[in-house]
Amino acid sequence: MPVITYIESSNGKIKKNGFELASYSSELAKLLNTTAIALTVNVSDCSELGNYGISKALKISDDSLNEFNASTYADIITQAVNKTGANTIVVSSSLDSKYLAPILSANIEAAYINNVISLPSNLDPFTVKRTAFTNKAFSDTSSNSEKVIVGLSNNSFGLIENSIPIDEEIFEVSISNSNLSVESSEKVSGKISIADADIVVSAGRGMKGPENWNLIEDLADTLGAATACSKPVSDMGWRPHSEHVGQTGKPVATNLYIAIGISGAIQHLAGINSSKIKVVINSDPEAPFFKAADYGIVGDAFDVVPRLNEKLKEFKAQNS
Amino acid sequence: MFLFLKKILCTHSIFINFTYIWRNIITQVFMKVLVCISHVPDTTSKINFIEDDTKFDVQGVQFVINPNDEFGLTRAMWLKEKQGASIDVINVGNQSSEPTLRKALAIGADRAIRINSDPNDGFFVAKQISEYIKNNTYDLIIAGRESIDYNGAMVPGLIAGFLNINYVTNCIKLEIDNENVLLDREIDGGKETLKGKLPLIIGGQKGLVEESDLRIPNMRGIMQARQKPLEVIEPYDFNSNTETLKFQKPLPKQAVKLVDSENLDELINLLHNEAKVL
Numbered sequence: 001m002p003v004i005t006y007i008e009s010s011n012g013k014i015k016k017n018g019f020e021l022a023s024y025s026s027e028l029a030k031l032l033n034t035t036a037i038a039l040t041v042n043v044s045d046c047s048e049l050g051n052y053g054i055s056k057a058l059k060i061s062d063d064s065l066n067e068f069n070a071s072t073y074a075d076i077i078t079q080a081v082n083k084t085g086a087n088t089i090v091v092s093s094s095l096d097s098k099y100l101a102p103i104l105s106a107n108i109e110a111a112y113i114n115n116v117i118s119l120p121s122n123l124d125p126f127t128v129k130r131t132a133f134t135n136k137a138f139s140d141t142s143s144n145s146e147k148v149i150v151g152l153s154n155n156s157f158g159l160i161e162n163s164i165p166i167d168e169e170i171f172e173v174s175i176s177n178s179n180l181s182v183e184s185s186e187k188v189s190g191k192i193s194i195a196d197a198d199i200v201v202s203a204g205r206g207m208k209g210p211e212n213w214n215l216i217e218d219l220a221d222t223l224g225a226a227t228a229c230s231k232p233v234s235d236m237g238w239r240p241h242s243e244h245v246g247q248t249g250k251p252v253a254t255n256l257y258i259a260i261g262i263s264g265a266i267q268h269l270a271g272i273n274s275s276k277i278k279v280v281i282n283s284d285p286e287a288p289f290f291k292a293a294d295y296g297i298v299g300d301a302f303d304v305v306p307r308l309n310e311k312l313k314e315f316k317a318q319n320s
Numbered sequence: 321m322f323l324f325l326k327k328i329l330c331t332h333s334i335f336i337n338f339t340y341i342w343r344n345i346i347t348q349v350f351m352k353v354l355v356c357i358s359h360v361p362d363t364t365s366k367i368n369f370i371e372d373d374t375k376f377d378v379q380g381v382q383f384v385i386n387p388n389d390e391f392g393l394t395r396a397m398w399l400k401e402k403q404g405a406s407i408d409v410i411n412v413g414n415q416s417s418e419p420t421l422r423k424a425l426a427i428g429a430d431r432a433i434r435i436n437s438d439p440n441d442g443f444f445v446a447k448q449i450s451e452y453i454k455n456n457t458y459d460l461i462i463a464g465r466e467s468i469d470y471n472g473a474m475v476p477g478l479i480a481g482f483l484n485i486n487y488v489t490n491c492i493k494l495e496i497d498n499e500n501v502l503l504d505r506e507i508d509g510g511k512e513t514l515k516g517k518l519p520l521i522i523g524g525q526k527g528l529v530e531e532s533d534l535r536i537p538n539m540r541g542i543m544q545a546r547q548k549p550l551e552v553i554e555p556y557d558f559n560s561n562t563e564t565l566k567f568q569k570p571l572p573k574q575a576v577k578l579v580d581s582e583n584l585d586e587l588i589n590l591l592h593n594e595a596k597v598l
Contacts, residue, residue: 071480095508098473102446105478106477106481107481112442114473114474132470133361133471135570137568138570140564140568141562143562144563180488180516182514183512183514183515184513185511187510191509195508223598241506242511248363249526266363277595279591292573294576295576295577295590296579297581298578299581304581307584308587
């Protein structure tokens with residue numbers, strides 16, 4: 001039984017997390033002595049997935065699917081699972097995939113295990129490691145069900161190149177109607193989202209007011225980073241809720257997280273703990289964030305950040 | 321509609337049994353809302369495990385209404401106060417979750433239901449609640465986008481799948497006009513507005529109401545909560561489909577490397593050559 005993975009796309013292009021999913025799925029398929037199949041929606045060229053061990057792409061093409069609808073998407077994945085006989089399904093941890101996965105789980109009677117950070121440590125029963133207690137712990141969780149949906153945590157597995165020939169096949173599906181329709185959507189244009197970013201620059205109350213956020217935005221621009229903020233900052237309306245990261249906000253799992261003027265409350269740290277490298281800039285050497293960070297600078301953000309930005313610009317100019 | 325009924329109530333209450341009419345108003349005119357409540361460790365809790373790392377150590381841990389559920393409960397209170405609604409709260413848990421349910425009643429829910437079993441996994445909890453909903457119709461079901469302990473993020477979606485009803489998670493705005501519903505959903509990098517109809521289930525979070533809108537039960541609410549019904553029902557016959565075998569805590573972190581604020585080149589050097597993230 002093959003492994004099947006649902007690969008997300010945007011405007012016909014495979015999203016960055018798709019290659020990590022492909023890598024994970026093909027390594028998982030090796031363990032299970034089978035092959036990995038990708039399912040894509042409105043992507044014309046899937047050849048790149050072959051670089052990460054995907055042997056077959058099932059391509060769905062239908063304009064009515066340009067708008068994401070969780071139950072419709074869960075239905076088309078269900079059809080792909082039924083067609084291929086797959087017992088193992090891999091999805092990402094994007095908001096869309098976390099939205100559709102439980103519906104898919106109910107459809108195909110599969111166990112759904114999300115926030116997964118490793119390949120299975122045991123195949124019978126299928127057992128994987130996941131994060132729990134909002135990154136304050138890990139758990140080994142097993143499935144008692146014949147089918148299992150693995151929700152892979154972003155940036156937890158990385159890319160594994162393994163070029164193989166990929167067979168691209170058009171997959172015809174029947175598209176179910178939904179009673180929910182999208183009226184409008186707002187995306188902050190020209191800015192990278194927290195979910196897609198390799199680097200996040202985040203700031204807290206230490207910035208003293210929303211008028212000072214240009215320092216943060218300039219630094220983020222230099223780094224190609226997304227901007228984020230602490231809970232008090234979003235509660236006070238300095239920044240939009242969509243930037244709030246932490247236990248009750250967005251989880252962050254980036255390569256580099258730079259925290260500026262954030263003291264590091266336990267709830268904030270929980271939300272960002274999965275990030276690989278954490279840098280803290282804070283004038284208070286006793287700030288709890290220093291205990292959670294890899295690198296720290298004790299200093300005033302208004303002094304350090306502009307100088308750091310200039311240094312990084314020089315660095316980027318030399319290294320590009 | 322409400323005024324009209326009130327008028328009938330006033331003119332005919334001498335002839336017609338008052339409670340009969342009142343029940344009619346509650347069940348037929350007002351929206352019926354079910355809020356699913358998880359009983360979770362407070363966000364500041366220290367997380368420890370016992371019995372060879374197979375169980376969460378509840379000793380010294382304060383339990384609360386799951387924050388994502390509490391935003392939903394508060395939104396439900398607004399519906400009750402502004403548009404008229406009856407609010408039931410439900411929890412799958414053992415007796416230890418009763419104080420959490422009482423707190424929900426003190427905040428203003430009308431009735432609590434506890435399905436008497438450990439919440440073995442998300443699938444089990446969703447099956448239990450779905451079965452209850454099948455026998456007790458609701459217009460609107462509110463759950464949290466995830467619980468902050470196991471972070472399964474599946475209960476509302478599974479219920480939607482089992483019962484085949486409209487579902488929106490990461491819900492940050494909810495407006496109801498008769499059976500028409502307008503919702504905002506957080507998406508990666510922004511938000512989208514969705515239109516649909518009741519019945520509906522949502523996964524709520526901050527934004528549905530603000531942190532400052534959350535309510536601390538007052539003495540009157542706490543007294544009233546003691547009189548409100550808390551029904552305990554035995555679990556329906558379902559198994560869980562996952563098992564948590566063992567927990568681990570993250571390894572202790574290495575001490576932070578401090579860089580002098582006058583030596584920012586050193587930070588860039590470390591990030592580039594040592595951490596390899598630049």
